[in-house]
Amino acid sequence: MTRINLTVDGSKVSDDVEPRMLLVQYLREKLGKTGTVIGCDTSNCGACTVHLDGTSVKSCNVLAVQADGSEVTTIEGLAQDGELHQVQKSFRECHGLQCGFCTPGMIMQSVDLLKENPHPTEQEIRVGLEGNLCRCTGYHNIVKSVQHAAAQGGAQ
Amino acid sequence: MIPAPFDYLAPTTVEEALAALGQHGDDAKILAGGQSLLPVLRMRLNAPEVVIDLGKIHSLRGIRDDGDALVIGAMTQHSVVEHDPLVAEHATLISKAVEHLADHQIRHRGTFGGALAHADPAGDLGAPALALEAQFVIAGPAGTRTVAADDFFVDLFETAIGEDEILTEIRVPKHTGWGATYEKFVRVAHQWPIVAVAATVRVEGGTIAEARIGLTNMGSTPLRARAVEAALVGQPATEDAVRAAAAHAAEGTNPPSDLNGEAAYRAHLATVLVRRAVLSAAGTT
Ligand SMILES: Cc1cc2nc3c(=O)[nH]c(=O)nc-3n(C[C@H](O)[C@H](O)[C@H](O)COP(=O)(O)OP(=O)(O)OC[C@H]3O[C@@H](n4cnc5c(N)ncnc54)[C@H](O)[C@@H]3O)c2cc1C
Ligand code: FES
Ligand code: FES
Numbered sequence: 001m002t003r004i005n006l007t008v009d010g011s012k013v014s015d016d017v018e019p020r021m022l023l024v025q026y027l028r029e030k031l032g033k034t035g036t037v038i039g040c041d042t043s044n045c046g047a048c049t050v051h052l053d054g055t056s057v058k059s060c061n062v063l064a065v066q067a068d069g070s071e072v073t074t075i076e077g078l079a080q081d082g083e084l085h086q087v088q089k090s091f092r093e094c095h096g097l098q099c100g101f102c103t104p105g106m107i108m109q110s111v112d113l114l115k116e117n118p119h120p121t122e123q124e125i126r127v128g129l130e131g132n133l134c135r136c137t138g139y140h141n142i143v144k145s146v147q148h149a150a151a152q153g154g155a156q
Numbered sequence: 157m158i159p160a161p162f163d164y165l166a167p168t169t170v171e172e173a174l175a176a177l178g179q180h181g182d183d184a185k186i187l188a189g190g191q192s193l194l195p196v197l198r199m200r201l202n203a204p205e206v207v208i209d210l211g212k213i214h215s216l217r218g219i220r221d222d223g224d225a226l227v228i229g230a231m232t233q234h235s236v237v238e239h240d241p242l243v244a245e246h247a248t249l250i251s252k253a254v255e256h257l258a259d260h261q262i263r264h265r266g267t268f269g270g271a272l273a274h275a276d277p278a279g280d281l282g283a284p285a286l287a288l289e290a291q292f293v294i295a296g297p298a299g300t301r302t303v304a305a306d307d308f309f310v311d312l313f314e315t316a317i318g319e320d321e322i323l324t325e326i327r328v329p330k331h332t333g334w335g336a337t338y339e340k341f342v343r344v345a346h347q348w349p350i351v352a353v354a355a356t357v358r359v360e361g362g363t364i365a366e367a368r369i370g371l372t373n374m375g376s377t378p379l380r381a382r383a384v385e386a387a388l389v390g391q392p393a394t395e396d397a398v399r400a401a402a403a404h405a406a407e408g409t410n411p412p413s414d415l416n417g418e419a420a421y422r423a424h425l426a427t428v429l430v431r432r433a434v435l436s437a438a439g440t441t
Contacts, residue, residue, distance in 0.1 A: 002164050019164030019207065020197075041157060043195055044346075046261060055235070055264040061194050062265065065164055066187075066211055112260065130345040131259025 004068040008033070009077025017064045023057075024048045026064035027074060035076040035104055039133070046132030049105035049112075050074045056112035058131070075104035078111065086154035087111050087146070096145030098136035105132050110146045114154050122147070159197035166209045170216070170295055170324060173208055177320050178297055180206045186322065187211070188231060188270030191262050216269070216324060219243060225291075225327045230269025235260070237268050247328045249336035249356045253284045256338060259346040269323045272308075275315045275377070277412075278348035282309060282378030283370030284338065287354045290328045296321040309377035334358045334366075337436040339429040343416070349373055350416045351425045353381075353405075355433035357388070364388045364438060374409040374426055383407045384430055393438035402431035 001016040008031060015030055027033040027050070036059060039047030043061040050059045051073040078085040087110050090096065097103045106129065113120060113128035120128060125146045126139070134142060148154075167173040177184055185204035187193055188211075196202050210216060216231035219240050226246050228237065237243055238254045257263060257271070257280045271281045272292070285305050292303045294317055303316045310316060317323055336356040340349045352372035358365045367388040369381040387401035406423035413419045 018161065020159040020161055022158060022194075022198075025158065041198070043191070043262070046259070049261055052264075056261045057265050058261045061191060061262075063164075063187075063190065063194070065166070066190065066209065068166075109260065128260060131261045 002065050002068075004065055006067050006069065007071045009072070009074055019063065019065050021064045022060055023050070023052075023062040023064050023067050023072070024059035026067075027059060027072070033074050033076050036074045037101060037104060039101060039105070044131075044133065045102070045105070046109060046129075047102050047105040049108040049132065051108060051112065056109050073108075075108055078107070085111065086152050087114070087149045090149035090152065090154060091142075091145045094141050094145040094148050096137070096142045102132060102134040102136075106134065106142055110149065111154075113146070114150055118153075119150055120146070157198050157200065159194070160200060160203040162197075162204055163206045164209065165206060166212045168212045168214075170213060170322060173210060173213060173322055174295060174297060174320070176206070176208050177322070180208075181319065184208055186273075188273070189233065189266040191258070191266035192270065192274045192276070210322070221246075222327070225329050228268050228326045228328060230267060230273075230323045230325055232268045234258070234263035234266050234268065234271070238263060246330040246332050247284075247288055248334065249284045249288060249331070249338065249354055250281070250328065252336055253280045253338040253340075253352075253354060256280065256340045262346075268326065272326065273315060273317055273323050275309055275313050276348070277312055277376055277378065278373045279378075280338070280340065280349065280352060280372060283352065283354035283372040285326065285328075285370075286378050286380050287356055287368040287370035288328050288331060289368070290326050292316070292323060293325045293327065294318075294321050295324045300324070302327070306380075312376040331356055331358075331368075335437040335439055337433045339433040339436075340372075341425055341429060351411070351422050351429060353426065353429040353433040355430065355437045357393075357434060357437045359393055359438050362392055364391050364393050364434075367434065369405075369430060369434070371405070371409065371426060371430075374406070374411045374422060376410070379409055381405050381407075381426075381430060384434075388434065393435070393440050395435065395440065398434045398438070398440070399431050402427050402434065405430040 411422035
């Protein structure tokens, strides 16, 4: 067991974990943060995307011990004081989801994308989301949602 | 799936990491960004007893200007290399290749040294490193040695790094003012290349004065297309001249045949991609 100390969605947490435990497992199984989901076994789908020290990562491809000393933000930590993040609002507004499975990862990656590039073109949005797969929407409304969020100043 | 159990060490200096490697030898595996190693461990294709994480060794991160070369720390993340102004100016070919490597999330974690040490023949950084004649600085129990790119890639997933050694930095000779293009041929987004071409050229008054071409996924290691390089020198940067030189692209290669394409298809692809890459690098298209 290895001791880790980190901040998750604003709360300090400290745990003894097996070194082989993946960050996504830690979030879901130890902390009960099941908003972050697992969609594949190959680190391709992006459903498990969270922010690690402010940048997006696939939490199925990071060990919990590698996050020691870091700050993690999951989809559950995006809303502030009960108010949804602009990107969350825009996905709802523009119907940027159908089954919703890819949505936590799509939103976390979109937030990262807008932080780097507050006014992306349609092509830049598509490239920015290339590590996130959606089986339902054909991406059309996802791209619209990100454009909507950008227009509303979603990068903050 | 999750990895088989292992012990975890997180040294904070290269010396500590080398000592740990020395102690655990064969049973140990180095962890850089984990973007290739963790999938391997999760699929249980490998089950080391000890994992030595380089993530806490800060001296291995960062890019610095060292006169006629840039020095890229092995643990520098792809996303840092991608946006670095020094790399963009003096090693444009690397900026161009990194931009198309994997996706944003993977580039935030994966490292320059990790990708080169992994030595996947379809990896996007080997061909640019070869073309730019990078030098690999490797630390071991007996001290530090430097290996030329030509000698670094040994075989499929095999490099000159010994089992008791660590890649610490990569020295890239400056190619300031050279045009550069990385032509990556894929069928779907964020895939490894079926074939890719790394081309960088120096054009003087419309004539190609110097050319360096690296090939990705045309054999068990990245390869230099030396016949093309030789044929380009002294030629005008025109469609016809470049097309003629590019016809040599597959000489001396041994491309794989797999679900993405037969060897002959890859050989053809290489000639097309070399032509496109050189014309674009020379500013003709
Ligand atoms: C979904 C997905 C898509 C990808 N797409 C691409 C792509 O399009 N093109 C591409 O090129 N790559 C791609 N990759 C791989 C990516 O480039 C990895 O980041 C890279 O190959 C490994 O770097 P790393 O730092 O993560 O190394 P790790 O995974 O931590 O290590 C890789 C190997 O190198 C060894 N190693 C690492 N650092 C050192 C060192 N300093 N000294 C000695 N040995 C060392 C490790 O022991 C291990 O065997 C992709 C990966 C994924 C998961
Ligand atoms: S679950 Fe992490 S990328 Fe698919
Ligand atoms: S909404 Fe179903 S996978 Fe994207």
